[in-house]
Amino acid sequence: MSETAALLRVRGLVQGVGFRPTMWRLAQRHGLRGSVSNDGEGVRIHICGPATAVEDFVVDLPRASPPLARIDRIERESAATLPADAGFHIAASGHSVARTAVAADAASCAACVAEIFDPCARRYRYPFTNCTHCGPRLSIIREVPYDRAATSMRGFAMCADCAAEYGDPADRRFHAQPIACHVCGPRLQLVRTDGRVMSVEALTALDAADAACTLLQRGHILAIQGVGGYQLACDATQAAAVTRLRALKQRERKPFALMARDLAMIRAYTEVDELEAALLAGAAAPIVLLAPKSATPRPLADAVAPGLRTLGFMLPNTPLHHLLLKRMQRPVVMTSGNRSDEPQAIAAADARSRLAGIAEYLLEHDRPIERRVDDSLVHVAAGRARLLRRARGYAPAALPLPPGFVGTPRILSYGGELKNTFCLLSPDGALLSPHIGDLQDPLTRADQHALLADACRFFAFEPQLLACDLHPDYSSTQAARTRAAQAGLPLRASQHHHAHIAACLGENGVALAAPPVIGVALDGIGYGLDGQLWGGEFLHADYAGYRRLGSFKPVALLGAEAAVREPWRNTYAHIQAQMGWASFAMNYAELDLHRFLAARPRALLDAMLQRGINSPLASSCGRLFDAVAAAVGLAREHASYEGQGAVELEAAVDLECLRHEDERLSYPFAIPQIAGLPYIEPLSMWAALFGDLLLDTPIGVIAARFHRGLGNVIVRMVEQLAAGVAAGDGALPAVALSGGVFQNRILFERVLAGLTGKGFRVFTHSEVPCNDGGLALGQALIGAAQELRGLPHRGDPCV
Ligand SMILES: [Zn+2]
């Protein structure tokens, strides 16, 4: 029988996911000799044996790969044959250049959960149980290649039993780097945050995790050391505890995430379809936004998600969570361990000082968190999972590059200002960082700086080009400019909404050479090219450039930043821009809205508007939502988080009315033109809405009519624009939907259905957030496309 040998290089998510032992087992099965090792490129497999067995191995490899692995590419070369007695072994990791994928943290697998609840098992109730199919990865890693010595487990020497499992290729824990047990691993402790000693015996006969459960049941607030950061927990059915947590955390209305011990309990509180159940129970274990049931076993406190019609639920994702919630008969609030908008604490000392005023007890351990990784957030819209915050469980999985980008230079993009992420783009793929947060907060800014340096070191990534937003005041733009100047690197700034559309094209694998699409980018505010603020844009765009085809009507942002915090300012600006105050006062004087606005300092506001002081024009769809929400009394006086009005307006929609009401009752919008540029004009919408307010029409009906009308006009606008840019053969251009406004499920589904119904091919987001969390990917792709096309570095390249 003829012998042959092959060298296989496997690229993708193949380290830290049990790939080497799986290959060992596969080689045993096929009777092959050789070795498997990690190196900077991924996994390297040298096999030798009968030619048919080698071919079978190659065929079986993709199917045999372990559950957390993702293979991007397998390359094969010929190799030296090996002596007949060579055997097959797992080689130690090489220390060559590390450009390989680092795995995301994964929720406890079923086998590990069964083990911690098995009284006869060695790891009964051990809170740090994990195996090659589950456990911490990104949050504990310090260096690559991924090995125990390169993680925060380096301080824990394995006991003989763990070492035996670690060394046994047939064991589920073969080469599981964070392997640990009661004897040798990290330990849990429950302490009072005021420093006083406490006795666990008074609370439980079991252990610290169970004692913490008793404290939750008694209505206490606990800080818990999770995978990628500290979390704050309390019983979600105890109104006093939830309200106290809101007050102490200084989080007024932004919804809290919930955790329940199992799927059955989540189903008792919400409607969960098949896809949602799969998301909840998957290895990423994100927070999933779900529709609440009206009848529940024990009602949740109103303060969990005030004014909303969704609940964000997740399942336990660590053994510690499982142990903590085992006896908990109701959901708990499980929110990030921080005060208001700061990043969540990850270091023990920091957690104690920052959370002491909020939590009474701290459930902590001695396995340090190396890196903050927030909980991911996802919802299902139009039958697909859509990530709204991409972090734990998803990042840093690399996204494949669309066709045509192979020759790209290495690009580091800095993202936006809110929901910041950054992106490392190279011919190997696009690595989008986990969600970092709002850079207006200095702690988050410092965090971004550290995470960025970390990622570049990790992946030995030396950028050849930097990319950022056009907005000169974004901290991310300033950071990019500083770095570009210091390192002498070229910098490409891209327009905010163009970057949204490029991100959407990129995640859908649209080729670099594909014809331009109609990009519909709707969000709060982004920096436009004409000195105005944009935020409701229709672009004719490909990766390299765009042309603005239309927008929402520009309306003054009264008081600039203040208009985001005080949504009524948008209502007032809209009234002045449309009918004028005098006309409004004459027709709608009996409205509560009129009384409210009349009591504002109108003379001052009017002076600002007339002279354009601190009142830039903004074609923002997000601010239109704010204006409408405030008009009907939702988040009118002030918004405690960005987009609160839009979120509460969506929650208010009367779903019955949305489905069945006569189409003619949808609010009307017109599409006139200024200087050849069509725009969405809301004047008639406002007249109809104020009329409804006069008639005491329920808010749910008003919200439904607004959503329907807005959805209709967006579809109509795209149809009109498509006629102008259609190809010579009359083929319709494709459409890409992006921007934070599309987090609104009702509007998104309506626009998507409307466009699909008209025959458009529509690209939407799923893996990459439609909000500013996706900008970094778009910026990097724009930079790459412009480089590949040899476009100059300044100016505004148009398609
Ligand atoms: Zn496991």
Ligand SMILES: [Zn+2]
């Ligand atoms: Zn051990």
